Amino acid sequence: MGSILVVAEIQKGKVREASYELVSFARKIGAATGREVKSLVMGQGAQAHAEEMAKKGGGEVFLADDAALADYNLDAAFAAVKAAIAAASADVVLLSNTPTGWDLAPRLGAALDAAFVPDCFNVEVEGGELVFFRRFFNGKLDSRLRPTALPIVATMQPGATAAFEGTADGKVTALAVSVGACGTRFVEMKVAEARGVDLTKADIIVSGGRSLGGAEKFQEVIQPLADALGGAMGASRPVVDAGWLPHEHQVGSSGQIVAPKLYVACGISGAIQHLVGMKASNFIIAINKDADAPIFEVANLGVVGDLFEVVPKLTAAVKTAKG
């Protein structure tokens, strides 16, 4: 029996919350299959992170500490994970479905000729075998997937389970990594330009989706409701991709993560990446033609209808109510 290797990530000077969520999943698999949980921490000057990981359920933590790992580099990270898999005799490898995970995990999957299951929200053990659960069609359908061979490389959706919070004494083991010639080189990080609109500070956000059909419809339908409510205008990714609104209006994992008092989603079906950005809102109203749209799963109040009919009437009613 091999072990389970958790590939931890350091972000903004600490171990990501998602890495401890991986520990939760790993310990669940470990308890049901008899596999030991081990972890990898990679970076430069990352001793303290490895020690924290060892105290918080990561088991034996392999520490790959190297200047080549200071910033994310595909080749260096790949070399570190391969070395850790060998040192841990791992046959199940867990990463988070983050920019690092989606860049690195499939490369590992192919190099190891592994069973690869990305972006899962759950894993169960059935008769000693792992079964993974993940969404298809941008969240519209769910699936169960069974790896039929080892090793397994899986990535788990951040936030899909609670982070492991217990204490369990592990240990830190230094791991030598030889990084050869790299085909990729980290150049720099950039942050998005200064924003004209800061959605994270808005109490009320009225958002529109692809079904609005054009930039002018945002001005005709969405902006008036936002104005009437004294809120800001948001949008889903396809709207920004199409150039109807600038990037600062985008709500979602690649845009703004918001939690206003009221979020009104108009013609937004609710792709996962959008839901991640707004599901923490205090109250959510969704207006959509499709009664099966995933947005209704996270909304508090739902209206199945034509937004072009409902939203202007709502705008008028809000104005009347305000007097």
Added chain:
Amino acid sequence: MKIMVCIKQVPHQDARLDINGAGTWIAEDNIKFEINQYDQHALEAALALKDKDAGTEVVVVSIGPERVTQSLRTALGMGADRAVHVKDAAADGSDALGTAKILAAIGKAEMPDMVFAGFMADDGNFAAVGPMLATLMGIPHTTTAVRFTKENGKVLVERELEGGALQVVELTAPCLVTTQTGMNQVRYASLKGIMAAKKKPIDVKSVADLGLAGQVGEAAAKVKLEKLYTPAKGQGAEMLSGSVDEVVGKLVGKIKELGLL
């Protein structure tokens, strides 16, 4: 320069998704298909390079049944030079790695200077085939590109991370880049382009042609899709019924109750 672009034909974004009888995929009868959104941006990135250097050859590659021909014709109409279509039931049911193996066999034969693929497909959302293909071809890759430049064999990519952050990565060509939506404005096929596309070659291959008999397809897949199903309904929203005026009245009442009016 030769550029390989991997495209997948997927159900149209607005297609109705009913589960098939076996519960393992959607019912594909009577739905429309399109080129995966992310792949359209991959194709556009390649065509933009061809715009700058007319000597560039753009080869589009796809796997799937006869209906995929239409997507390949669209890509040729947009400006790709030729297509390779792996049309073989033996490829059906491949997992991401099996798909990557098929594409890698073509990649190794074509020896492109650059490979583009969409970050993920709108059906499975695996985001796996691009990086796997790069691995099997032995070339570097990066993912979620929103900006791309290529000069003197050096490729510079801005990849999109979370919350608006970008990471700038330099790659040594040949390499593979997966494209994020919004990376570029995808062109339409012109009438002239569509006419010209009719004469452009689509090379049809079988799995055996690629030397992969028995290595791909459902039997060789290491991941089995056991069940596809409609997500369990959680508590979900309280759905308002009635006329539009009644519904609007209830909404305003709720917004007042929240103390926001």
